Amino acid sequence: MALDKNTIARLAEHLENCELEARDTPKITDAHPDMDWDDAYAIQDAILQRKLARGARVVGLKAGLTSHAKMKQMGVDTPVFGFLADYFSVPEGGVVKCSELIHPKVEPEIAFVTKAPLKGPGCHVGTVLAATDFVLPAIEIIDSRYRDFKFDLKSVIADNCSSSRFVVGGAIGDARKLDLRTLGVVLEKNGEPVAFGAGAAVLGHPATAIAMLANRLGARGEEIPAGTLILSGGITEAVAVGPGDAITLRAQGLGSVSVRFE
Ligand code: 0L1
Ligand code: MG
Numbered sequence: 001m002a003l004d005k006n007t008i009a010r011l012a013e014h015l016e017n018c019e020l021e022a023r024d025t026p027k028i029t030d031a032h033p034d035m036d037w038d039d040a041y042a043i044q045d046a047i048l049q050r051k052l053a054r055g056a057r058v059v060g061l062k063a064g065l066t067s068h069a070k071m072k073q074m075g076v077d078t079p080v081f082g083f084l085a086d087y088f089s090v091p092e093g094g095v096v097k098c099s100e101l102i103h104p105k106v107e108p109e110i111a112f113v114t115k116a117p118l119k120g121p122g123c124h125v126g127t128v129l130a131a132t133d134f135v136l137p138a139i140e141i142i143d144s145r146y147r148d149f150k151f152d153l154k155s156v157i158a159d160n161c162s163s164s165r166f167v168v169g170g171a172i173g174d175a176r177k178l179d180l181r182t183l184g185v186v187l188e189k190n191g192e193p194v195a196f197g198a199g200a201a202v203l204g205h206p207a208t209a210i211a212m213l214a215n216r217l218g219a220r221g222e223e224i225p226a227g228t229l230i231l232s233g234g235i236t237e238a239v240a241v242g243p244g245d246a247i248t249l250r251a252q253g254l255g256s257v258s259v260r261f262e
Helices: 004-020 037-053 068-074 125-130 155-160 206-218
Strands: 059-066 080-085 105-112 130-140 163-170 183-189 192-198 229-231 246-251 255-262
Touching: 004 037, 004 155, 037 155, 037 163, 059 163, 080 155, 080 163, 080 206, 105 183, 105 206, 105 255, 125 130, 125 206, 130 206, 130 246, 130 255, 155 255, 163 192
Parallel strands: 059 229
Antiparallel strands: 059 080, 105 130, 105 229, 130 163, 183 192, 183 246, 246 255
16 A cells, blocks of 8 residues: 555545535545555545444445446546445435536446355356346446546545446346346436447446456455345446436336436
8 A cells, every 4th residue: 555544534534525515626646646556445445434434324336437438438447346325325216416416427227136145256247147136227326526527547446436326226137037238228318318238338248347346355355245236337428417307217128217307
């Protein structure tokens, strides 16, 4: 690690305050160009500990930057992983207040819910499908705390991978019976289709993102517990939203899920 404990705590406080007060900041590597990957995840973990200390709960995990469209959009080349706090969850058909966010964007995703623990190393698509209870469509609302969404991978990991809100809904599906690679999604903004894709856009198969997360946690002696909700990553580029917008995700065989912004 290149950063000391105090610096990690200070950067976690800064980034979390930016989230809670909906204000942006330059990316943290501008002031700390030598920070390493362990520092980045340590800052994310310090943000998590701050939330837990205030009584928040973790209700899920996420993989981000898992599609080539997203990697190209953000100018990066590898997936990242974060956590979902309880207050990020928005009910199906619910409303997101833009005043609580900086510059929200939406992403169509496939969410997995596990029925057995997943522990790496060695997890793969087969292990993930065997441990999956069901899948369902999800809209992730991302909101990087970095000015104009300009960041590098270490900065974005520290910022809990731009996590801010998410909605799951629609119909649940059996991951053993669905072909998640060819499962098509259409994202609509105010009734107009604005993004299209299929599950294979996520690392060839969305379960690959879950396997990568399990393998990353396994390297730290941790696992994905049974009953965990995991967002596998945006299938298309993220779409900017603002007050008055209505978003619907239609996923083949899995119904639809909607959210509004005010
Ligand atoms: O969920 C995501 O793919 C977001 C990862 C962080 C990068 C971004 O803000 O787009
Ligand atoms: Mg996402």
